[in-house]
Each structure stands twice: as C-alpha cells, then as structure tokens.
Amino acid sequence: MKIFFYGSSLLSSYWNGAATYYRGLLRELAALGHEITFYEPDAFDRQQHRDMEPPDWARVVVYDATEDALRRVVAEAAQADVVVKASGVGVFDDALITGLVAAARPDAIRIFWDVDAPATLAEIQPQPGHPLRRALPALDYVLTYGGGPPVVAAYEALGARRCQPVYNALDPTTHHPVPPDPRFAADLGFLGNRLPDREARVEEFFLRAAAARPLQRFLLGGSGWEQKSRPANVALLGHVYTRDHNAFNVTPRAVLNIARDSMAATGYSPATRVFEACGAGACLITDAWTGLGQFLEEGQEVLVARDGRDVAEHLAALTPERARAIGEAARQRVLRDHTYALRAVEVDRLLRAHRAMAPALDAAR
Template identity: 70%
Template sequence: MKIAFYGSSLLSSYWNGAATYYRGMLSELAKRGYDITFYEPDAFDRQRHKDIEPPEWCKVVVYPATETALQTVIAKAAEADVVVKASGVGVFDDELLEGVMAVARPHAIKIFWDVDAPATLSELRGDASLPMHRVLPSLDMVLTYGGGPPVINAYEGFGARVCRPIYNALDPSTHHPVPAQTRFEGDLNFLANRLPDRESRVERFFLEPAARLPERRFLIGGNGWDDKAMPANVRRIGHVGTADHNAFNCSPLAVLNVARDSMADVGFSPATRVFEAAGAGACLITDAWEGIELFLNPDEEVLVARDGQDVAEHVAALTPERARAIGEAARQRILSEHTYARRAAEVDVLLKHEAAAKRERSLA
C-alpha cells in the first residue's frame, strides 16, 4: 500500500520532537512493504538543521510554505492508499487536513495521527468552529503517540470512529549504548526544548535539584534556554542533534525526563526521550505520571520523582553501579516489549483490517 504522510519534518529534529517517532515508525512500516512518501514544509529553519538526508525507505518531498505549493502536495493524496495528516505540521494545518481528506480516493484509509493529543483535544474543547470537528467523523481512525484511556474516550466522544494509541518506542539501530564523551559528562543530564507548558516543571524537577546539590554537575541541552536564569552548576549546550543523543545519554550518571504539563495531566504519554535513554542503557529519572509502569518498572528499571526533592535524593544516593544496573534493566525491558518493530506490527494489523473492511463494504 502507498502511504502519503503529511507531517512536520522527517529530516530535522530542530524544534521538532516528533522526528524520532516518525523515523522509527515509518522505517519499520517500510520493512513491511509499505511505499511511503513524507511531505514536509520548508519552515522554521528546519532544513538548515537537518539531522539526516532523505532515507532509502521513504521518499521525502520538501515543499515551500506557500499556497501554490500546498495545493500541489494536497493533490498527491489522491494517489495514495493510506492518507495520513499528522498534528503539528506548523503551517497550513487546517488546510492540509481538509484538503488531503477531501481528495483521498474512496477506498483510501484516512488517518489523523496525533503527536500531541492533549493539545489537540484542548483546542477542540475550546473552539467548535475548528475544521477537525467537521472532518473527524469522516476519518477511518485516529492514531496517537500517547494518552491511554482519557485520550481514547475524548476522541471517540468527539466523533472518531476508532482511536488507538501507538506509543513512542525504541529503534535499536539508532539509539543504543556508546562510549561516554567528556563533553556530555555530568551527574544529571536533561534534554528538551524550552516550551511554555514544560518550563515550570523543568524548574521544579531540574533547576531546583541543581540548586539543592551545588557540588554536583548538571547539563541541559535543547533550544531556547540561553536566557533562562540557572544555578552556577548547570551547563547549557543548546541544540543536540539526534546523532549525539546516544553519547548525551551514556555519559552522565543519570538522565532526566520531564513531561509537559498536558502530558503529565493525561498520563500514559512516555516521551521519545524515555525510550532513547533506555535504549542507550542510561539510568533514567522521570517525573511521576500515570501509566509509567506499563513501560518501565519503578525502582528497578526507572527512578520516579514526585518533585525536585525526590530528584535531588535520587541523584545524591545513586552510585555508578546502581545506575548501570537500572539502565541495563531498562534497556532489556524496552528491547523486549517496546520497539518500533512492535509498534509497526500494530499499525500493520490496523491498516490491513481496515483495508479488508473497506473492500467488503464496497462489494455489499
């Protein structure tokens, strides 16, 4: 089957946390025989910060962020067996959603793939005029990269025929143990872009522990932190490309995951960073959120913190030996249960089932 996938960016992770998810998921679907074209706009300076070149397993079409180019790429949806509009493209989101679903062929499977369901659902609750309200009942399914029962119930309450979480996962060929690098050494490393609905939690779970442990070394990577006031023992390194994520995770004593406010409220929303860190064998400390035990066992495969004091206590008590044991246990759990190969198998079943159902309906 041919898939036309309209997303933010496959080639660049610059201000684009979904890149790892797209790469892991689509590369595994390609191994299952899907012919994939990914359409991404030339926007937000991402093409100047590419992490990868167009891969063999997917054709990538980069289009100018103009009305004319938009209509050209929308028309391509008519050639696909599966049409996917992802959330958070960043330019022409509404026009893409309505456009590609309108031109999709009758037999095509129409999907909205939400990589930030809490944000999308908040918008739907707040604005009854959004195109999504009109389009949603005509879609064959909504897929999300997290959210669990609250997100499923909310989407189906808005009229979605089917909503299924396809969680973040690990691509072992991309994220794996590597030798430590001096430039990333520290006691606690944290990697995330600065976003309004994460900042207060970063202050609680990262900056507060740094202030509590002035003798320890803290490292923060990601965009937007340059002008943020931080304790003297915090070192900033800016954007970290995906090629450096393994070293970033393998070099410190531990790494930290901090969910955005909306993801923490909904729960069941492990970030890509969780699987990247576990895949590298890093000792992960995460803020507490509902559903973590579905992915990693607290105290054995991950350390869970309710607040900044918990983070500080974890760091202060952690020995290199225990950190290695936790990291290795996490790596084995993720490799056995949470790879993109497994996630792609879930999607493959959904697509084949829907394709068969459409064929039956057309013959009825």
C-alpha cells in the same frame, strides 16, 4: 500499501520532537512492505538544521510553505492507499486536514495521527467548527503517540470513529550504547526545548534539584534556555543534534525526563526521550505520571520523582553501580516490549484488517 504522510519533518529534529517517532515507525513500516512518501514544509529553519538525509526507505517531498505548493501536494494524495495528516505540521494545518480528506480516494484509508493529543484536544474541544473536529467523522482512524484511555474517550466523544494509541518506542539501530563522551560528563543531564508548558516543571524537577546539590554537575540541553536564570552548577549545551543523543544519554550518571504539563496531566504519554535514553542504557529519572508502569518498572528499570527534592535524593543515593544496573534493565525491557518494529506490526495489522473489511465498512457509511 502506498502511505502518504504529511507531517512536520522527517529530515530535521530541530524544534521537532516527533522526528524520532516518525523515523523509527515509518522505517519499520517500509520494512513490512509499505511504500512511504513523507511530505514536509520548508519552514522554521528545519531544512537548515537537517540531521538526516533522505533515506532509502522513504521518498521525502519538501515543499514551499506557500498556498500554490500546498495545493500541489494535497492533490497528490489521490495516489495513496493510506493518507495520513499528522498534528503540528506548523503551517497550513487546517487547510491540510480539510484538503486531504477531500483529495483522498474513496477507498483510501484516512488517518489523523496526533503527536500531541492533549494540546490538540485542548484546541478543538471548545470549537465545534474547528476544521479537524469537523473532519473527524470522515476519518477512518485517529492514531496517537500517547494518551491512553483518556485520549481515546475524548476523541470518540468528539465524533472519531476509532482512536488508538501507537506509543513512542525505541529504534535500536539509532539509539544504543556508545562510549562515554567527556563533553557530557555530569551527574544529571536533561534534554528538552524551552516550552511554556514545560518550563515550570523544569524549574521544579531540574533547576531545584541542581540548587539542592551544588557540588554536583548538571547539563541542560535544548533550544531556548540561554536567557534562563540557573544555578552555577548547570551548564548549557544548546541544541543537541540527534547524532549526539546516545553519548548524551550514556555519559552522565543519570538523565532526566520531564513531561510537559499537558502530557503529565493526561498520563500514558512516554516521550521519545524515555525510549531513546533507555535504549542507550541510561539510568533514567522521570517525573511521575499515570500509566508509567505500563512501560517501565519503578525502582528496577526507572527512578521516579514526584518533585525536585526527590530528584536530589535519587542523585544523593545513586551509585555508579546501581545506575548501570537500572540502565541495563531498562534497555532489556524496551528491547523486548517497546521497539518501533513492534509498533509497526500493530499499525500494519490495523491497516490490513481495515482493507479486508473495507466492503462492509463502505456499505455501512
């Protein structure tokens, strides 16, 4: 099928945490025979911070963030068998969902793909007239990269016909073990941009732990942290390009995952970072959230912390041998159960089943 996907960016992970998800999942869908076209706006300096060139498995259309360019790329949706509008494009989000629903052929599958369901739901639930909320009954599917039963129930209550999670996962061709890199030598590393609904949790789980372990070295990667007060044993890295993620993950004794407030509250929302780190064989420490056991086994494949004190205690007890054992167990688990190849099969089955049932579905509309 021809899949036209309108998202934030495939080519750049700069202020774009969904890049790994898009790349892994769409590449595997292409391997299953689908033709992928990805539309991304030239916005937020992402094209100046590309960490990937256009791949051979997708056609990438970079369009100007202007109304004329928007009308042109929306009109092209009429050529697609599957039209996908992702959340968080960042420019013209409302016009895109309205325009794409109207432009898609009557027999096309219309999908809203939410890569930040808690934030999207918080925005649209109090607004009956929100363009996305008005579009829900016309969509065939809402797919999400996290959220589980609470998100499914919330979307269906708002009028979505079908909502299904397609969780983050591992692309073993891009995230895998590599030799350690002295640049990233540390006892604990954390990689994440400075965002309002994450900052307090970074203070608790990372900076508080660093203050409690002054003789250990901590690395803070990601954009926006330059003006943040921090203990002397925390080194700043700035933006870490995806080409360095494997080395960042394997070199410290452990790496930390910290969910944003909304993701932690919703649960069932493993970040891309979870699978990137596990795929590289890192010993992962994560904050606690509902549904974690669906993805990794606590104590064997991941260490779980309820606060910064727990993180500090994990670091105090963590030997290099145990760290390697946890990292290897996690790597084997995600290779078995949580790859984008497996996720793509889920999506492929959904699309093919829908196509097979299309006459009956059209008659019911």
